[in-house]
Amino acid sequence: MWENLEIALEKVEAGKLKEKPSADKLGFGVHFTDHMYFMKWSREEGWHDSKICPYQSFNLDPAAMVFHYGQAIFEGLKAYRGEDNQLFLFRPSDNFERMNNSALRMCMPRIPVEKVVKALKALVYLEKDWVPEGEGSSLYIRPTMIAVEPVLGVRPANEYYFFIIMSPVGAYYAEGCNPTKIYVSDEYVRSVKGGVGHVKTAGNYAASLYMSEMAKKAGYTQVLWLDACEHKYIEEVGTSNIFFKIGDELITPPLGGSILGGLTRNSVIALAKSWGVEVVERQITIDEVVAANSNGTLQEVFGSGTAAVISPVGELFYKQKSYIINGGKTGELSARLFSELQAIQAGRQEDPFKWVVRVG
Numbered sequence: 001m002w003e004n005l006e007i008a009l010e011k012v013e014a015g016k017l018k019e020k021p022s023a024d025k026l027g028f029g030v031h032f033t034d035h036m037y038f039m040k041w042s043r044e045e046g047w048h049d050s051k052i053c054p055y056q057s058f059n060l061d062p063a064a065m066v067f068h069y070g071q072a073i074f075e076g077l078k079a080y081r082g083e084d085n086q087l088f089l090f091r092p093s094d095n096f097e098r099m100n101n102s103a104l105r106m107c108m109p110r111i112p113v114e115k116v117v118k119a120l121k122a123l124v125y126l127e128k129d130w131v132p133e134g135e136g137s138s139l140y141i142r143p144t145m146i147a148v149e150p151v152l153g154v155r156p157a158n159e160y161y162f163f164i165i166m167s168p169v170g171a172y173y174a175e176g177c178n179p180t181k182i183y184v185s186d187e188y189v190r191s192v193k194g195g196v197g198h199v200k201t202a203g204n205y206a207a208s209l210y211m212s213e214m215a216k217k218a219g220y221t222q223v224l225w226l227d228a229c230e231h232k233y234i235e236e237v238g239t240s241n242i243f244f245k246i247g248d249e250l251i252t253p254p255l256g257g258s259i260l261g262g263l264t265r266n267s268v269i270a271l272a273k274s275w276g277v278e279v280v281e282r283q284i285t286i287d288e289v290v291a292a293n294s295n296g297t298l299q300e301v302f303g304s305g306t307a308a309v310i311s312p313v314g315e316l317f318y319k320q321k322s323y324i325i326n327g328g329k330t331g332e333l334s335a336r337l338f339s340e341l342q343a344i345q346a347g348r349q350e351d352p353f354k355w356v357v358r359v360g
């Protein structure tokens, strides 16, 4: 069925293109490009009606199953503008492979990865003028799948929409790659083993909001999540994976069912190893981190994710106590990872891992 997935092209009428926001007013995820990618799935027909079309609203039945039972999965990746205005995607196939893992867990249909990457490249090329210039700016890409069959009944839907929308974004944190203040949650949890925390499904983010709002009110940027059973092992921070440099080791919690397997995490591990850094994937408790901070062996803490790439942590707040990390400054390894990853993503730096895909 996938073999005939021709992509139709419906362009916005000339003269009706949107005005592009100026470089200093991009924000994150608030402006959207002129076109989107869209296709439908039904149990009888498989994927069909594949097209690049004007960015538009959907008309959905109030009984559409996504509203009631939450079958919704998504991805996040970016297109970057490099020298000579070349455009690049970072590991796009890996994002769509991960989306297929999410689809499997949520009983949703698989997408044809190669064809969707091809469609994405065509879409980015069509919208090339939307890819912003400047360090830290990029075109954020949001592939999404939702259940649209209008039936009240708890079972996998028989009809789905898949779409890709895109948004020009500035640097994720207004402060740039500066250390963030993190609230360690020892009461609310994000995910349990056997649940859905290891896939990118919408409900995970709804579930995280309550604690995130409390952390924000207390003056913290993000929440550090601990394991659901013992509230002691570190899982991840906000929507990023987390790393600790203790002594000569770079430590990150292992993937094991409750943590999202970030592509940035995977890239950080590969890059750091290639520099001779000892990277260890193992369980680490919040008590070990606090102890390492007290005895001076904790050098750096940082999060990794597509949105911010690397976000250094300057302060942890745990059980009513504040712990300042590395004097609240960005560590050497964090800074090096941030600049090298950004350089690879924008095609400015050699790419020994073949992560970068050129558009056009």
Ligand SMILES: *Cc1c(COP(=O)(O)O)cnc(C)c1O
Residues within 6 Å of the ligand: 076, 200, 236, 238, 239, 240, 241, 260, 261, 262, 263, 264, 265, 304, 305, 306, 307
């Ligand atoms: C998307 C996401 C990440 C980071 O994944 P990347 O592929 O590096 O962007 C980490 N944790 C959660 C919960 C996420 O949703």
